[in-house]
Amino acid sequence: MREGDIGMDVDLGDGYRLRNATEADRPALEMVCLKTGDSGKDATAREDDPRLLGLIYAVPYQVFAPEFAFVIDGPDGVVGYVLGVSDTEAYDKWATEEWFPEVARTLDDPGPDKAKWQGSDWARRAIHYPSFTHLEALRPYPAHGHIDLLETVQGRGFGRKALDHLTAAIAASGAKGLHLAVSPTNTGALAFYERVGFRRLTGGDVPRGAVYMVKEL
Template identity: 40%
Template sequence: MRIRPYAPHDLDALYDICLRTGDNGRDATGVYADPRLLGEVYAAPYAAHDPSLVTVLVTDDDRVVGYVIGCRDTLAFEEWREREWWPPLRERYPLPDPADPSPDARLVRQIHDRTPAPPRPWLVEPATHPAHLHIDLLPEAQGTGWGRRMIEHLQGRLVDLGVPGLHLGVGGENHGAIAFYSRLGLEPLSAPDDGGLTLGTRLGTQDAARPEDTPSGALRAR
């Protein structure tokens, strides 16, 4: 396997991997009626916003089996997403019936939600952890050490851009991912809420993970 920069023809693979890891690390194919909906929220906007911060993991025949995606400035990304990304999706996905409890309905409500984000001290100027990332690997790529290398690659890019720190969100039940990030030196930035946990690290200060370490599961940037 090897890592390489993202190319536009990789977009469908981002959607696919996001879905196949989207149930706290498990395959969410049977969870969502619309197979692209999860990727519309957690993968594709990053490729549209700044493809230079998207790296893919590929097999010898160039099949994409994982990705790490991120942004250097969370608040700027959220402003762009509200201005450019959400409006066409809100037209494509009308608000569902309030009584609809399905996973698809919950994601569509998230697309339409304009509620201000709760206080995030790590984003208050001068922001200590302005960047964030998502990483997802298919099972065949987990436990290989590539997850650590991909995160280190993105961290190096962010350091080159002068970014002081990054954060990420992880599902509260994704214990393997939480343990992995803890070994990388990421620490909780706030108390868990809504089943999720926000972790962060100052760039250049994290401890190295063991070669066999790798994350699993869809991560939720907050």
């Protein structure tokens, strides 16, 4: 196997490498997710439970599809991840029927009144009542992913290499297209995705204000 082949570590330079994430990396996935969870910025001040963002957006991917879960590991430990699934509908079904009910057993439901929510109540509610939308416009892009790097390692080309690696792994599985959901206010991420070959999906049943970046594989 050559470096860069699926299953091998990728040397990113400067003492950093991309490697498959393991169960032992789950606390690090939670940490990175929290520190990038406010449209790319640190969400620590907003959340009263530091684990929940990661339990929604990062850890379940490593549980469901460890073959598509990678971390960027460096001299001081994990500083980023790229995660994905090849079949979004299968993932959403598993998350709804298995993952979220299990996590919800440990959390109080804050109730439906958003005006009363504080701190991480939004996340507790989302975990108790998970909801996924399946758009016709996304059918050609059945795979999806997430990428987050701590601020200290942004802008060094790691994101491009990590996302290329995930894309190659997902393409090798046979999926025909990949999408990433992006907060419309995360202008840095939108610029990044365009630079690395994704385009914004528009039209059809894409809701106004929702941003999906897509790529054919």
